[in-house]
Amino acid sequence: MSNFFAKFITFFSIFTKNTVKSKKNKINKNELLEIGKYLFFEYFEEYKEFIDDYDKDARQFVLKNKIILSKYDNLNLEKLSFIELIYIFGNSKNKLLVTDWRGEENEYEIENFLEEQLEREIEWKQANEVRAKIKQDKQKEGEFATSLLKAIDKDLETQNKKLLFIELYSDSFVYTVIDHNSHQALTNKFPTHFHGSERLKF
Numbered sequence: 001m002s003n004f005f006a007k008f009i010t011f012f013s014i015f016t017k018n019t020v021k022s023k024k025n026k027i028n029k030n031e032l033l034e035i036g037k038y039l040f041f042e043y044f045e046e047y048k049e050f051i052d053d054y055d056k057d058a059r060q061f062v063l064k065n066k067i068i069l070s071k072y073d074n075l076n077l078e079k080l081s082f083i084e085l086i087y088i089f090g091n092s093k094n095k096l097l098v099t100d101w102r103g104e105e106n107e108y109e110i111e112n113f114l115e116e117q118l119e120r121e122i123e124w125k126q127a128n129e130v131r132a133k134i135k136q137d138k139q140k141e142g143e144f145a146t147s148l149l150k151a152i153d154k155d156l157e158t159q160n161k162k163l164l165f166i167e168l169y170s171d172s173f174v175y176t177v178i179d180h181n182s183h184q185a186l187t188n189k190f191p192t193h194f195h196g197s198e199r200l201k202f
Contacts, residue, residue, distance in 0.1 A: 027082040027193065029055055035086060035190070038182040039164075043093055050089050054080070068092045083193055087166060087174060096166070099149070099173045101142045110152060114177050122159060126151035146200045149173060153197040165195050173200070 027035070029051065036047040054061040058078040062069060069077055072088065080088070090096040097113045104110060111124050130151040134144070153163045162183040165175045178186075186194040 027190070029082075031190070032082045032085070035186065036089075038178065038186055039086070039090060039176065040093065040095060043089075043095075047089055051085060054085060083166065083168065087168065090166075090176065096174055096176050099145055099175075101145055101171045101173065103144045104148075110148065114152070114156070117177050118159060118161065120159075122155060124152065124155050126154040145173065149175075149200060150197045163197050165197070165199070167193050167195060 032051055033048060036044055036051070040047045050065070053064060058080075062077045068088065075084070087096065091098075095117070097110065099110060111122070111127060115121055127148060130144075130147050134147075149163060156162055156177060160180055161177050162180055163175050164178050164183050164186060165173060168174055183196065187196060
Protein backbone atom coordinates (compact mmCIF):
# COMPACT_ATOMS: atom_id res chain seq x y z
CA MET A 1 0.00 0.00 0.00
CA SER A 2 1.43 3.39 -0.95
CA ASN A 3 2.08 6.00 1.73
CA PHE A 4 -0.42 8.32 0.06
CA PHE A 5 -3.17 5.72 0.08
CA ALA A 6 -2.38 4.72 3.67
CA LYS A 7 -2.61 8.33 4.83
CA PHE A 8 -5.88 8.79 2.95
CA ILE A 9 -7.36 5.76 4.67
CA THR A 10 -6.22 7.08 8.05
CA PHE A 11 -7.78 10.50 7.52
CA PHE A 12 -10.98 9.01 6.12
CA SER A 13 -11.24 6.64 9.10
CA ILE A 14 -10.76 9.45 11.59
CA PHE A 15 -13.43 11.76 10.23
CA THR A 16 -16.15 9.39 9.11
CA LYS A 17 -16.60 7.64 12.47
CA ASN A 18 -17.17 10.61 14.76
CA THR A 19 -20.18 12.31 13.18
CA VAL A 20 -22.91 11.14 15.56
CA LYS A 21 -20.85 11.34 18.75
CA SER A 22 -19.44 14.79 18.02
CA LYS A 23 -22.94 16.26 17.85
CA LYS A 24 -23.53 15.18 21.44
CA ASN A 25 -20.31 16.63 22.82
CA LYS A 26 -19.84 20.05 21.28
CA ILE A 27 -17.15 22.48 22.39
CA ASN A 28 -18.02 26.18 22.33
CA LYS A 29 -15.72 28.79 20.86
CA ASN A 30 -14.38 30.09 24.18
CA GLU A 31 -13.50 26.56 25.22
CA LEU A 32 -11.86 25.99 21.86
CA LEU A 33 -9.61 28.99 22.41
CA GLU A 34 -8.84 27.79 25.93
CA ILE A 35 -7.77 24.43 24.52
CA GLY A 36 -5.53 26.19 22.03
CA LYS A 37 -3.62 27.91 24.85
CA TYR A 38 -2.63 24.48 26.16
CA LEU A 39 -1.95 22.72 22.87
CA PHE A 40 -0.62 25.45 20.60
CA PHE A 41 0.70 28.18 22.92
CA GLU A 42 3.58 29.01 20.56
CA TYR A 43 1.11 29.37 17.69
CA PHE A 44 -1.79 30.77 19.66
CA GLU A 45 -2.34 33.99 17.70
CA GLU A 46 -2.32 32.04 14.44
CA TYR A 47 -4.63 29.43 15.98
CA LYS A 48 -7.03 32.12 17.21
CA GLU A 49 -7.16 33.63 13.71
CA PHE A 50 -7.79 30.16 12.26
CA ILE A 51 -10.75 29.65 14.60
CA ASP A 52 -12.09 33.20 14.22
CA ASP A 53 -12.00 32.92 10.42
CA TYR A 54 -13.99 29.70 10.48
CA ASP A 55 -16.49 31.10 12.97
CA LYS A 56 -17.09 34.25 10.92
CA ASP A 57 -17.40 32.74 7.43
CA ALA A 58 -16.75 29.06 6.78
CA ARG A 59 -16.77 29.50 3.01
CA GLN A 60 -14.13 32.22 3.08
CA PHE A 61 -12.17 30.16 5.60
CA VAL A 62 -12.02 27.28 3.13
CA LEU A 63 -10.77 29.56 0.36
CA LYS A 64 -8.15 31.17 2.59
CA ASN A 65 -6.81 27.82 3.84
CA LYS A 66 -7.19 25.79 0.65
CA ILE A 67 -3.61 24.47 0.79
CA ILE A 68 -3.91 23.22 4.38
CA LEU A 69 -7.36 21.78 3.69
CA SER A 70 -6.52 20.13 0.37
CA LYS A 71 -5.86 16.73 1.99
CA TYR A 72 -9.29 16.75 3.66
CA ASP A 73 -11.44 16.83 0.54
CA ASN A 74 -13.46 13.90 1.90
CA LEU A 75 -14.95 16.29 4.49
CA ASN A 76 -17.67 18.87 4.33
CA LEU A 77 -15.19 21.66 5.07
CA GLU A 78 -17.89 24.25 5.69
CA LYS A 79 -19.38 22.16 8.51
CA LEU A 80 -16.37 21.02 10.49
CA SER A 81 -16.70 20.20 14.16
CA PHE A 82 -14.46 22.08 16.57
CA ILE A 83 -12.52 18.93 17.41
CA GLU A 84 -11.82 18.51 13.70
CA LEU A 85 -10.54 22.08 13.57
CA ILE A 86 -8.16 21.29 16.43
CA TYR A 87 -6.91 18.25 14.56
CA ILE A 88 -6.45 20.06 11.24
CA PHE A 89 -4.58 22.97 12.80
CA GLY A 90 -2.39 20.71 14.95
CA ASN A 91 -1.58 18.49 12.02
CA SER A 92 -0.64 21.49 9.87
CA LYS A 93 1.93 22.49 12.51
CA ASN A 94 3.25 18.94 12.97
CA LYS A 95 2.11 19.07 16.59
CA LEU A 96 0.11 15.85 16.39
CA LEU A 97 0.96 12.31 15.37
CA VAL A 98 -1.42 9.70 13.98
CA THR A 99 -0.61 6.03 14.61
CA ASP A 100 -2.77 3.29 13.14
CA TRP A 101 -4.14 0.78 15.66
CA ARG A 102 -2.14 -1.94 13.87
CA GLY A 103 1.16 -0.21 14.58
CA GLU A 104 3.70 2.25 13.24
CA GLU A 105 4.19 2.97 9.58
CA ASN A 106 7.92 3.41 10.26
CA GLU A 107 9.75 1.88 13.22
CA TYR A 108 10.61 4.39 15.97
CA GLU A 109 8.51 7.12 14.37
CA ILE A 110 6.75 7.77 17.68
CA GLU A 111 9.95 8.29 19.66
CA ASN A 112 11.41 10.42 16.87
CA PHE A 113 8.32 12.62 16.82
CA LEU A 114 8.36 13.11 20.58
CA GLU A 115 12.06 13.93 20.73
CA GLU A 116 11.50 16.48 17.98
CA GLN A 117 8.65 18.04 19.94
CA LEU A 118 10.65 18.19 23.16
CA GLU A 119 13.92 19.09 21.42
CA ARG A 120 15.92 16.56 23.43
CA GLU A 121 16.97 12.93 23.40
CA ILE A 122 15.17 10.62 25.79
CA GLU A 123 16.09 7.23 27.20
CA TRP A 124 13.28 5.00 25.99
CA LYS A 125 13.79 2.21 28.50
CA GLN A 126 10.20 1.01 28.78
CA ALA A 127 9.55 1.39 25.07
CA ASN A 128 12.67 -0.56 24.13
CA GLU A 129 11.60 -3.38 26.42
CA VAL A 130 8.27 -3.62 24.62
CA ARG A 131 9.99 -3.62 21.23
CA ALA A 132 12.47 -6.29 22.32
CA LYS A 133 9.91 -8.49 24.04
CA ILE A 134 7.53 -9.05 21.15
CA LYS A 135 8.07 -8.14 17.53
CA GLN A 136 5.33 -6.11 15.93
CA ASP A 137 4.41 -8.74 13.34
CA LYS A 138 3.77 -11.26 16.11
CA GLN A 139 1.45 -9.07 18.15
CA LYS A 140 -2.27 -9.49 18.36
CA GLU A 141 -4.19 -6.90 16.41
CA GLY A 142 -3.86 -3.58 18.21
CA GLU A 143 -1.77 -4.93 21.06
CA PHE A 144 1.62 -3.70 19.85
CA ALA A 145 0.63 -0.07 19.32
CA THR A 146 -1.27 0.08 22.61
CA SER A 147 1.53 -1.54 24.62
CA LEU A 148 4.14 0.67 23.00
CA LEU A 149 2.23 3.90 23.64
CA LYS A 150 1.68 2.98 27.29
CA ALA A 151 5.38 2.21 27.68
CA ILE A 152 6.39 5.45 25.99
CA ASP A 153 4.10 7.36 28.35
CA LYS A 154 5.97 5.82 31.31
CA ASP A 155 9.29 6.91 29.81
CA LEU A 156 7.95 10.45 29.44
CA GLU A 157 7.41 10.63 33.20
CA THR A 158 11.14 11.28 33.56
CA GLN A 159 10.61 14.46 31.53
CA ASN A 160 7.50 15.55 33.46
CA LYS A 161 5.51 15.03 30.25
CA LYS A 162 2.56 12.91 29.22
CA LEU A 163 0.89 11.75 26.04
CA LEU A 164 -2.43 13.46 25.37
CA PHE A 165 -4.85 11.65 23.07
CA ILE A 166 -7.54 13.42 21.06
CA GLU A 167 -10.72 11.37 20.79
CA LEU A 168 -11.84 11.28 17.18
CA TYR A 169 -13.66 7.94 17.42
CA SER A 170 -11.44 6.26 14.86
CA ASP A 171 -9.22 3.20 14.54
CA SER A 172 -6.15 5.43 14.87
CA PHE A 173 -4.45 7.04 17.83
CA VAL A 174 -4.12 10.83 17.51
CA TYR A 175 -1.89 12.41 20.14
CA THR A 176 0.75 14.89 21.24
CA VAL A 177 2.97 15.42 24.27
CA ILE A 178 2.34 18.08 26.93
CA ASP A 179 3.25 18.84 30.54
CA HIS A 180 1.41 17.27 33.48
CA ASN A 181 -0.54 20.37 34.48
CA SER A 182 -1.86 20.99 30.97
CA HIS A 183 -2.70 17.31 30.61
CA GLN A 184 -4.69 17.34 33.83
CA ALA A 185 -6.52 20.55 32.91
CA LEU A 186 -7.64 19.24 29.53
CA THR A 187 -8.57 15.71 30.59
CA ASN A 188 -10.49 16.96 33.63
CA LYS A 189 -12.47 19.64 31.82
CA PHE A 190 -12.92 17.89 28.46
CA PRO A 191 -12.84 14.13 29.24
CA THR A 192 -14.96 13.31 26.20
CA HIS A 193 -12.39 14.79 23.85
CA PHE A 194 -9.03 14.26 25.59
CA HIS A 195 -7.59 11.39 27.58
CA GLY A 196 -4.37 9.75 28.68
CA SER A 197 -2.83 6.38 27.86
CA GLU A 198 -4.72 4.72 30.71
CA ARG A 199 -7.82 4.63 28.49
CA LEU A 200 -6.09 2.80 25.65
CA LYS A 201 -7.33 -0.75 25.12
CA PHE A 202 -6.27 -3.64 22.90
